[in-house]
Amino acid sequence: MNDAKHTDVIGLLEPLRRYARSLARDEANAEDLVQDTLVRAYERRSSFQSGGNLRGWLLSILHNTFIDTRRRRAAEFRRLEQAAALADSAVPPEQESRVRLRQVQAAFMSLPDEQRAALHLVAIEGLSYQEAANALKIPVGTLMSRLGRARAALRGFEAGTDLSQTPGTKRPSLRIVGGSSV
Known part of the structure; x- marks a missing residue:
């Protein structure tokens, strides 16, 4: 080179x-x-x-x-x-924001490998759907399906309640970025 x-x-x-x-x-x-x-x-x-x-x-x-x-x-x-x-x-317990960041990271890391890879390339690396699909060697439709499932899983994480807080209290909202929701 x-x-x-x-x-x-x-x-x-x-x-x-x-x-x-x-x-x-x-x-x-x-x-x-x-x-x-x-x-x-x-x-x-x-x-x-x-x-x-x-x-x-x-x-x-x-x-x-x-x-x-x-x-x-x-x-x-x-x-x-x-x-x-x-x-x-x-x-030991940390500041609330650090705990929240760990929760978000745990939710992201709990995604299946294929969904996590697709979401990372689009949302974090900023690749277009086509570029991400090419990097993963999958069709764009498959990438979009994986993104949709990953985003739905993270929205489900957000919809749940946090057991460390008062019962019934919702977690703070998490904005999922990178392309449009599918």
Whole structure:
């Protein structure tokens, strides 16, 4: 790759890291995922079409790398999730906003992988439906269906009551951004 493309890759590290954190649910695994993605991209740099969408290409490689890693390490993932759940329960109460942020994060992370990936690419990374569908290698209609189910699940989370508050008290409203509701 020439220097201009190298600079573009460096500029895309933060979106890659955000998406990796969303998929991997663990900071260390996310960093490993980004590094593995960059190694794969370098090894397959000849498959990148000049003038193509570098961001989409890298996000697609990252997604595929995640899927491959998940298949190889399914047992390890379960063990890490159990350890994370124990660590979260041992944390002392924090400010209300931090607790709320953790609730929202838990709701987002509880979405199925396919829905979480679709929502992340559209709502957080700001990809168009077509770009996100291309990155996930799925039809746009499938992406829109996954987005609709993810948004519905988060709206359901919002409609529920928070057991740590007074019974019957609604949670604060969560605005779901990124495209229109389907």
